[in-house]
Every structure is written in C-alpha cells, then in structure tokens.
Amino acid sequence: MRLIPSPRRVLATLALVAGTALLVSGCASPQSGAGASTPQAGGTITFAVDVDPVGHLDVHSSQLDINAILQRPVFDSLVSQNADGSIVPWLAKSWSISADGLSYTFDLRTDVKFTDGAPFNAAAVKANFEHIVAPDTQSAQASSMLGGDFYAGTTVVDDHTVRVDFTQPFAPFLHNAAAVQLGFYSPLVLAASADKLKAGGPGISVGTGPFILSSYTPGSELVYTKNPDYNWAPDGAAHQGAAIIDTLDVKILPESAVRTGALTSGQVDIIGDTSPASLAQLGAGYTIISTQSPGVPYSLFLNVKRPVFANLGERLALAEGFDLDAAVKGVFQGRYQRAWSILSPGTPNSYDASLEGSRPFNSGDARALLDAQGWTGRDSEGYRTKDGKRLSARWISYTPVAEDNASLAALIQDGMKKIGFEVKHDVLEPGAYLDAYLAGDYDLTDWGYLSADADILRSHLGTKGFQNASHVSDATVDANLAAAVATTDPAKRAELYRALQQYNADAIATLPLYVPEYSLAAGPGIGGVTVDINGWPQFSAAYTSR
C-alpha cells in the first residue's frame, strides 16, 4: 500500500514540505511579466535562487520544489496547466478519457525530438512512466501523481498514440500530467544512465524542452542554452518556437538579502523566492510576480489522538485564542493573506471562499471554552491546570525553520500564553523530528504542501493518508475523498471538496495559518517571463533589452 507511511516516504515528504514552507513573497500582481521595452533576440538572463537540488535532480524521484523549478526549462509534459487551472495540449495534441474513467488515450505530436536526437513517441512515454513506478527509482511524489496504487500500466497503441490505464478512476491525472515530475527523459538516457539521474547534469538531464542544461556546478551555478529546434510549446503559450534568449544562467545565492542586493546592483536579472522584506525594498522599475501557492496553506496540524486536542473545546480554543490576523499581517508586512481553509485560494476548482472570516479571533470565547473543559486552575507561571496538570501542547518542527515562520510561532506562543495555554515549540533535527512524527509524540506540527490539485487532501485528511499528521479518522471524510478522486465531473468534485473544507473548519483538525506565495522580481530591461500555476518562472518567452 503506497499510502502507508514509511520513514523514507516521510523524509522525502519533509524535503518537499521544507521547500514549500520556505515559500515567501508579496502582493498579488498580474500573471505575466511585463515592463520591459521591445524584445531582442539573444543575450543572457541571470536568475538567482536560494538553493540547488544537489543529489535530487531526477524529476521522477525528487520532491524538491526547486528541482521542479530548475528542470522545467529542460522537460516538457503531455499537457500544460494554465494559471487558471485549465488544461491545454502540449506534447499530446489531444486526448480522450474512456467512459468508465479508467483509460486516458493521448494522441502525441509527431514532430518532437529530444535534445540528444532521440524521437519523442509512445515508446518514450511508456519508458518514462515505467521508470517512475520502477522500485529502483524510489519515487514517492511522481509515482503517486501517476496514480500510485491506481496505476495499471501504459500501452503503446501505435507509434504516436499511448494509453494510460488505472484500476479505478483517478481524476487528478490530467493536472498531474502537466507537472514536470511526469516529464520525459530521453529514452537513450533512461537506457544508459538511469543510475545517474539523481546527480543529473549535462548529457543526463536531457528532455525535449526549450533549453538544454549545458553546465552544472553543484551549489553554485546551472547554465542552460537554448534548444534551437524547439517548436512545440503548449497551445496558447506566450511564445511559440525556440526561446528568445540564448542562455539562461541560474546562480545559487542562499541569503534573501544577498539576492535582493544582487538584483538591485544589476548583477542578476531575476530573483526567485523573494521575501516580503525584500519586496518592500524594491522600488519602481522592478517587475514583481507573486502567486499564491495552491495546495494546503501553511498550517498547524492538531494531533487529535493526544489528550490535549482530543476534544473539540481545546481545538476551538487554539483556533480563536490568538490574534492570527494581526500576527500574519505583522510578520509578512501585510503582504500575505491569512488562511481560512485547508485549501489555498489558488487550488483550481475547489476553494471554499465562504469560510473566510468564519472564526475570528475571540480570546474571551477561547477562555470560556477552556473553563468549560475544566482547565480552571492556575500554576505559578499563570498557565491553566486541571487535576494538577498544566494545559500544555508540544509543537514539533524540523530544522531549518524559516525566519518568518519562527516569528509567527513566537506570536502564537505568546497569544496562547495570554489565555493560559502553554505551547512549547521544539525545533528538531530532521532525524529526531521523523522519530517523533512517526511515534505520534507531538500535539502540533506545521507545514504547507504545494499541489495543483485538491486531491492533496487525501493524504492529509484520509485515515490512511501518509501526511495525516492530525490523525483524522472519519468514515464520511474517507468516503468523500474516495468519491472526489473517482469522479471527473468538475462540479461534483468541487462540491465534495467544499464538504471536506467545511469538515475541517468545524473539526479544526488542521488550523490553516497563511497562504504562502512564490514571488519573482525582475530588474529593468527584462520582460516576457511568465509563470505557471505555482508561480514558477518559464523562460521561453523571456527577453532582455539591456
């Protein structure tokens, strides 16, 4: 069973969660980069990011957001997802779904070539999907995006027609097929160097994309040169044909302030993962593209199997007991939205906006709830007690905790202390965190999980979900999750996910805190940068007029 937690899976999850939790950014603005003068062919664009995916470059097994960002220029997908969530043709000209929802048949483009010369065809699709599910690949994310246990196999119908079968209807598949995790390696690479994919690099990370990875210096730089033969951009893409620039140069600059300084001094053209503090620093002349990350917003997960949060009273007291609005506003300088639902507003076809404002800060009510639960005594430090035991929750996080999240945690602790509820924040090394997590030895833990499909709730709220940190076990919830993954009717899915969001808002299994954003900032003279649904940059239409 793929969804049973295993240490490796959770550890891999942590890596992704860490990436997501570090997302920071600023105000919402248009989805495409504008602002520069006339496009000029050629030239180099420099893009500074905080980290590179050393040792995790295999798109089929890596769970790092940064890997998805840095491999997108190299790898194409069957379909493409627009920022509004709609799906358009890419390497597949068209597709059909069988009436029972079990089979997806893709009609592939015939003019696509990998950058090592191999043709892109049905056999290449089959080889890649088989690589994803092969045990040696150790894929957790990509294999679950490919259906996990529901994946039955891929069949070559003819040279340019391929069919993917499932054992039960798997509605998120088209969304997932648009992700770089289900992108395509050259079959020559899969045959000759499958063991080198994680290390990656020129000649290994070979796809059909608009750019070719031509040099990789771990921890320092990735250089991409344009693929001159590229002529298969997604339908409706901002730019068709080969990329406008000749070279994309990615620099690794870990410090947020250093990236901002590099941008303002003109050493780099674009910076990623830009913090609210950095955005506040950039004046006119800089193009800022901020996108609310879809999926599960940054949240606190309340372990309902432990005494302190076993009853609704204490969970409600946590939800109402501290001023989350003011904390999010203060920590992110007014640039991030406070979260109300277990799904982010950016998650396609699912967000329940009616939850907004549904449970405002009310410390009086929180105090009354705790009194009603019998926490009426007080100890020497002012914390509530019942039968001589202090009202205390253990919150575990793993290192490194992003600075803004650490500030938010301090404000939550302070707010809860005021109503006599102790929140102890234990920041643990990943190994120690994993032990505590698997043993269930925590009352609270935190993360956000990026996902372009609401099916992410299956792993967070499902009884057997591998990220069910709250230990939710509810027959109705499980039934709704199963129904939602099995139907391809958008209206029906939206209704089911609304019910699940409502369930969480009532039961407070997780307490959503804020909606992370991914922010890009581009300097003067740079234009044409577009972003995908995650806010991640795409460079085929990018140009520089400097």
Add this chain to the structure above:
Amino acid sequence: MAVDLRRRVVSRRPGKRTGRIIAAATLGVLSAMALFPALFTGLDPLGADVSAILQPPSWAHIFGTDQVGRDVYSRVVYGAGYSLGTGVGATAIALVVGVVFGTLAGLVPRALDGVLMRGVEIVMAFPEFLVALFIIAVLGPGPANVIIAVSVAAVPAYIRVARAETLVVRRAGYVEAARGLGVHPLTIALRHIVPNTLGPLSVIATIGIGTAIVAAAGLSFLGLGPQDPTPEWGLILAGGRNLLAVAWWVAVFPGVFITATVISATVLGRSLRAHGTGGPR
C-alpha cells in the same frame, strides 16, 4: 630609563587616556547590564507583542521593536549577560587550561615539551574561528558547547605564552635558590613560577575576552549557539540581517554593542600592555 620616559609620554597623551577611560566606562556599564539587567530596563526581553511589530525607535522603545514586537533595547541589555558571560567564561577556561599545560611544557623534559608544542602549533595553524566551528561540528550546537569551542580555539595562544614565561622564570635566581633549598618541584611551580607568568597572561586574556565575544557571537549568528528567543547579541543580529532594508534597528543596535565591547576590551588590554605588565609586544 628610556622605557620609563616613553611610558610617561604615552600616558600623558590626553587622547589615549580619554580612550582608556571611555573603554573602562563602557565595560563597566556593560558589566552592570550583564549583572543587573533589570536596573536598565523594565521591559521583558521575551515579551512578544503582535501590535508592535518592527516599530522604529521611539520613546516607548528606544531601540525599536523586532519582528515579533519584542523591545530591542531590553533584548540587547539582557543579551549583555549572555555575551559577556560567554566571553569571560571561555577566556577563563582557556586561561586555566593554558597555564596548566604551558607551565608543564616549560618544566617537563625537552622531548615531551617538543611533542606538546608541535601539537599546539598544529592547532594554531588553523584560524581560531575554524577550530571553533570544527569543535561545534563534533560536539553539536548549544550555548555550553559554544563556550567550550571558543575556549579550545583560544587555548594554544595561552599555552605558548605560559610556556615562554615559564622558561624565563625557571632560570630566575629565586627559582634556582628554591631548587637549591630542596623545595618540592610542585611547590616551586605553584608558588614561584605560575604567579609570575600571570601578569602577561592577564593582558592577553583581556584582549582575548573581546575576541571570544566576537567568536561566540559569530557562532550564534550562524545558529550554532543559543536558540531563539534567547536574547543573545549574535542571534539578534542574525534575526535582523534580512530586515536591514526595512528595519535597520534590529541588527544595528546589537552590532554596535558587540563592536563597543570588543573595542573597549582591546583598548583596555593594550593599555595594560603599554603599562608594562610585561606582556609580549
């Protein structure tokens, strides 16, 4: 006599004396902050305030507030205890260990002395901060380990000075006399040699406190020392480094305190040296 003359000239230059007085006063005030922080501020260094995040300096918060609304002034005041404590503690450990091993090296047979000193020289070949980082890597992060790491990194210098002084003092007439009278070697070492090596060591220790504070703050800055919300200068500085453009006061004030402490310790140490306590020049 030439030495005396120069000394008089030095001490009469008003600039130098003023510098010394300022340095001593600064260290005095900082020590008072470290010992009695509540005399300097009535605010809680750990008290977060969601309604007062990143406020610029004002009468209510003379150094402004940090990213969770804590008063930066009270954090810096309470931080004096951690930073000075770490600096003094690490230096004291280094001094004691340095005297013990340095004196031993000066007294034991040549071959043993050679082995010991080659070991010391190997450690000295690496920059002190690198040695401290290495120790932290072995012991793991934490405030106590920072003190140990900084003291281990500083110890070789003390060993060398203590040994050099021992070599000089052991040939002094009163040591020869004591030996001739049949006094126990341990007694000679403790009563005649060690006390006479302490003068120059106290000078480098005074300067060393400054160095130790910088090293400890550096380790905390890197997140290897005490953890948030502990009001430690290096940690406060680290918390403010990405906010410089929007809230300069979070990083600047602890930075000024670190700088002032280190300069004061150095000025005082050098003036002790110039006053002929006999330290290495």
